[in-house]
Amino acid sequence: MEYCLTTEALCKTYRQGKALHNVTMHVPKGAIYGFVGKNGAGKTTLIRLICGLQAPTAGGYTLYGVRNTDPSIHRVRRRMGAVVESPAIYLDLTAEDNLRLQARLLGLPSEEGIAPLLELVGLGETGRKKARNFSLGMRQRLGIAVALCGEPDFLVLDEPVNGLDPQGIIEMRELILKLNREYQITVLLSSHILDELARLATHYGFLDQGTLVREVSAQELEAACRRCVRLTVTDAKTLCRVLDGRGLEYRLAGEGEADVYEAHDLSQLILDLHQAGCQVTGLHQRDETLESYYMNLVGGGRDV
């Protein structure tokens, strides 16, 4: 498999302690790699290292197969665009002027890519409006446009949906998917919002207290997550009795609700419940979510 980024036993220690400890991860070309971890897990630190904003304490990484100690890493890094922490935009400039400035900084020969780029990120109609007057979502998308100026094929986004309203989250999701699917841009993104990440990511890296505890593809995650049916019934006691009688595994989920695992013959189950005087008033298929997978992996607080 071809990788945009690999890290090998990457470590970063600050005076206060270890922020990253022996992190070995692999971002395949073409992936949307979701980087998951609580506050302070070390996500931003890792992103800063691979962007060359800070140096590792030990270990290393490769970008497109080039080691970070190789002098040509600077050339390879031009294939990478990033929005780290807050977007690198000038608030007193329009969207177009921000991109014009970035194009000049990169020494790009022409400005003809600017208008299509603004269209791509949904800022084609912002005219003379200054970035200061943009919504948070618009600023984020302008930050992405700035990062895309040099036509990178690897985009790194640190918490791109943090603080966005539902509409902003949907727009950001559609943009990331479009960049990945239509423009073949590999994306590494960190996020606290697991539901959102689950809609995007093809691969996951789970970081806990500076250590990468697991790396899985979305397919592997799906296979590892158990499916269950959430049943809502009129009589929870009867439900338990019938489920126990059939030897089914279940978990009570609330008033008159239970998640039933591996219930293959649902119509028979519903019939049995009916005959026992218990009516099924709701039924839907559930997957064990990314959130519960994560909680099982790292345990503890819900601060994700």
Ligand SMILES: Nc1ncnc2c1ncn2[C@@H]1O[C@H](COP(=O)(O)OP(=O)(O)OP(=O)(O)O)[C@@H](O)[C@H]1O
């Ligand atoms: N420049 C720095 N100097 C000292 N310690 C730092 C520095 N940057 C980060 N840290 C520490 O390193 C650890 C990891 O921080 P980091 O910002 O990478 O985490 P994070 O996963 O991105 O969290 P968040 O989602 O809150 O940004 C934290 O304990 C943090 O306090």
